[in-house]
Amino acid sequence: MFVFRLDPSSGVPTYLQLVDQVRRATLLGYLREGDRLPTVREVAAALVVNPNTVAKAYRELDHAGLASARGGQGTFVTGSIGEVPTATYAQLSRRLREWLRAARDAGLAPEQVHALVTATLDDELRTGAA
Amino acid sequence: MSGEPILCCSGLGKRYGRRTWALRDCDLELPRGGIVGLVGANGAGKSTLLHLAIGLLRPTEGSVRMFGEPLRVDQADGLARIGFVAQDHPLYRRFTVADLLHFGRSTNRRFDLAGARDRLDGIGITLERRASTLSGGQQAQIALTLALAKRPRLLVLDEPVASLDPLARRDFLRTLVDAVAGSVAGDDLTVVLSSHVVAELERVCDHLVLLDEGRVRLAGAIDDLLAEHRVLVGPRADDLDTMDGVIAASHGQRHSNMLVRLPGPTSPHPRWESHPVGLEELVLAYLGEGRNRPCSG
Numbered sequence: 001m002f003v004f005r006l007d008p009s010s011g012v013p014t015y016l017q018l019v020d021q022v023r024r025a026t027l028l029g030y031l032r033e034g035d036r037l038p039t040v041r042e043v044a045a046a047l048v049v050n051p052n053t054v055a056k057a058y059r060e061l062d063h064a065g066l067a068s069a070r071g072g073q074g075t076f077v078t079g080s081i082g083e084v085p086t087a088t089y090a091q092l093s094r095r096l097r098e099w100l101r102a103a104r105d106a107g108l109a110p111e112q113v114h115a116l117v118t119a120t121l122d123d124e125l126r127t128g129a130a
Numbered sequence: 131m132s133g134e135p136i137l138c139c140s141g142l143g144k145r146y147g148r149r150t151w152a153l154r155d156c157d158l159e160l161p162r163g164g165i166v167g168l169v170g171a172n173g174a175g176k177s178t179l180l181h182l183a184i185g186l187l188r189p190t191e192g193s194v195r196m197f198g199e200p201l202r203v204d205q206a207d208g209l210a211r212i213g214f215v216a217q218d219h220p221l222y223r224r225f226t227v228a229d230l231l232h233f234g235r236s237t238n239r240r241f242d243l244a245g246a247r248d249r250l251d252g253i254g255i256t257l258e259r260r261a262s263t264l265s266g267g268q269q270a271q272i273a274l275t276l277a278l279a280k281r282p283r284l285l286v287l288d289e290p291v292a293s294l295d296p297l298a299r300r301d302f303l304r305t306l307v308d309a310v311a312g313s314v315a316g317d318d319l320t321v322v323l324s325s326h327v328v329a330e331l332e333r334v335c336d337h338l339v340l341l342d343e344g345r346v347r348l349a350g351a352i353d354d355l356l357a358e359h360r361v362l363v364g365p366r367a368d369d370l371d372t373m374d375g376v377i378a379a380s381h382g383q384r385h386s387n388m389l390v391r392l393p394g395p396t397s398p399h400p401r402w403e404s405h406p407v408g409l410e411e412l413v414l415a416y417l418g419e420g421r422n423r424p425c426s427g
Contacts, residue, residue, distance in 0.1 A: 008329060011408055013353060041311035048304045050165050050336045051311035056353075 001038055002031060006047050014049055018057035022066055026077060028089075035077045037067055134198065135159040136284055136320045137183060141192035144178050152178040153344045156192065160322065160337070161351075165310060167335035168324040169413055174341040176324040177217070177288055183322065184212050184286050196284065210239055213282030217289045219273035223262040227255060227272060234276045246279035253301065267298025271305060278309050278319075287323040291330065299327075303334050332409040340416055347416050352409060359412055362388045364402030378415040389415040 002025065004018055012020070025031040040058065044051040058075055061067040069075045103113050142156035153175040160166050170176050181187040183194055185203035194201050202208030221230060227250065235241040250257070255268055264272070270290065277285055287306075291299040306321060313319035325331055331338070338355060340348040348355065359377070366386045379388045389407060407415075 006333070008333070011406060013356065014333065015353075041308065044311045045304055045308045047333070048300055048307055049333045051307060052164055052336045054311075 002035065004038075004043055004047060006049065014053045015057040015060065018043070018054065019060045019064070019066075022057075022061055022077070023064070026066060026079070029086075031077045033077055033079065036073075037075045037077065039074060134162065136162045136196060137322075138195045138198070139179075139183070139192065140195075142179075142182060142189055142194060143191040144175075144182060144187060145190040151344050153182070153341075156346050158339065158346060158349060160320065160339075162320055163310075163313075163318040164336045165306070165321045165323070165334055166337040166339060167331035167352075168322060168339045168341065169326070169328065169331065169417075170324075170341035171417055175344040176341055178344075179339075179341065180286050180288050180322065180324060184214050184284070186214070206239065210280065211283045213277035213280050213285040215273045215277050215285075215287045215290060218293060219270045219290065221261040221269055221273060224260065226258055226260050227264075228257040230261065230272060230276060231257070231279075234279055238280050240281055242279045242281055246275050249275050249278070249305065253305070265298070267294050267301060270294055270298065270302050274302060274305055278305075281317070283317070283320065285319060285321045287321065289324055289326070291325060291327060299330065303330060307334060328410045328413050338409070338413075340413060342417060355412065356407060356409065358392050359407045360390055360392060361405040361407050361411070362386075362390055362402045363405065378418060 002022070004021055006014060006017055010017065022031060022037070037058070038046070040051050040054045043049070043054045047054075058067065058069070061075070062069065065079050066077065067075050068078050100113065103116075108116070137158070137160040139156050139158040142158070143154045144152045146152055156179065168176050168179065178187065182189055185194070185201040185208070196208075196211065203212065222233070225233065231243060231246055234246070235243050247257070250272070253268075253271055255264070255271065261269060261272065270293075274287075274290070277287075291302055294302060306323075310319050310321060323335075332352070336352055338348065338350065338352050339346060364386060366381055366384050368381065368386075375391045375393070377389045377391055379386060381387075389411070
C-alpha cells in the first residue's frame with residue numbers, strides 16, 4: 001500500500017504535498033495503474049491530518065486524471081504518466097548532477113541555479129509550443 | 131464539510147462584572163464536518179467563547195444557534211448533541227476505566243459502549259486501571275473517548291493537548307481525526323478545539339478562528355486564509371505600514387518585510403518578491419499586530 005509522508009517545514013499546503021507524492025510516484029513507477037491508494041481515513045490517521053484535507057487531495061488527483069474513486073471499493077491509480085525507463089532516468093539524473101556541479105564551480109548560488117532552470121524551462125516550453 | 135453551518139454566533143458578547151468584556155461583537159459561522167482551531171493569546175476570550183458555544187455560560191448579549199435553533203442544553207436532546215472536554219481533561223480519579231464507561235453509559239442516552247471499549251483497547255488502556263494511576267496522555271485519551279462515545283454532533287475541546295508530551299499529543303490527535311473521518315454523513319462530527327500549538331493546528335484543522343482581546347480578528351478555511359495572504363520582501367519602505375491590507379511589517383536597514391492581505395499592495399515595486407505565508411507566521415502576525423504597530427517605522 002502506498003505510504004504518504006509530510007514535510008511540515010516545506011511551506012507547501014498539505015493537500016498539495018499529497019497530490020505531488022502521487023504524481024511523482026506515478027512518474028517514477030512506484031505507483032502503477034490499478035494500484036489502490038489508502039482510504040481517506042487511513043491516511044488521516046497515519047499522518048494525523050484533517051480528513052477533509054486528504055479528501056481534497058483525492059479530488060485533485062481525480063481532476064488531474066491520476067486516480068479515481070470506484071464506488072465503495074476505494075481510490076485507484078488510473079493513469080501512468082509515460083513511464084521513464086530506469087536507465088534513461090539514471091542517465092539524465094547523472095548528467096544533471098554534472099551540470100549542477102559545473103554551476104556551483106562557476107559560483108552560482110542555489111537560488112540562481114533555480115532561477116536559471118525556471119527561465120530556461122519556460123523558454124523551452126514556449127519555443128516548443130510555437 | 132458543507133451545507134448549513136453547525137454553529138452560528140451573532141453579536142455574541144460576555145461581560146464579567148460591570149466593565150470587563152471577555153468577548154464582544156462576535157459574529158461567527160462554523161462549518162459542519164470540519165475541525166476548527168481556535169487560537170489567541172491567554173485572556174483573548176477562547177475559553178469564554180467555547181463555554182458560550184456549548185451553553186455552559188449565558189451570553190450577556192447576542193445569541194448562539196446550533197443547526198439554526200437556539201441552544202437547549204437544559205433539555206436532554208440539546209445536551210446529547212454536544213460533547214465537551216474541559217482543560218486538563220478532568221476524570222473521577224478514584225474510578226476505574228470500567229467505572230467511567232459505566233457512568234458514561236448510565237448518564238447518556240446514545241452511548242457507544244462497544245466503540246469506546248474498542249478504542250481504549252486499540253490504544254492499550256485496560257478497564258481495571260484506576261484513573262489516577264494513568265499517565266496524562268492516557269487520561270486525555272479516556273476523556274476524549276468518553277466524549278466521543280456520546281456520539282455528539284459538536285465536540286468542544288479546551289486546550290486538549292497543552293499538557294501532553296509530543297507523542298501523547300500525536301496519539302490524542304490521531305484518535306480525534308480518526309473519529310471525524312469515521313463519522314458518517316448525516317451524523318457527522320464537527321470539532322472545535324483551542325490550542326497554542328499552531329504547528330499541529332495546521333495539520334489537524336481545516337478552519338481557523340483567531341481571537342484577540344475578546345474579538346474575532348480572523349476566521350475562515352485555512353487554505354483560503356493562506357491563499358489570501360502574502361509575505362512581501364523588498365527595498366525598505368516605511369510609508370507602506372499604514373496602507374490598507376498591511377497586517378504586519380518589519381524593517382531592516384535597506385529592506386522591509388510585510389505581511390499583506392489580498393487584494394492589497396501586491397507589488398508596490400517590481401523589486402518586491404512575493405512569498406506564500408505559513409499558518410504560524412500568519413497567526414503570529416495577527417496576534418502581534420496591535421503591539422507592533424506603534425513602534426514600527
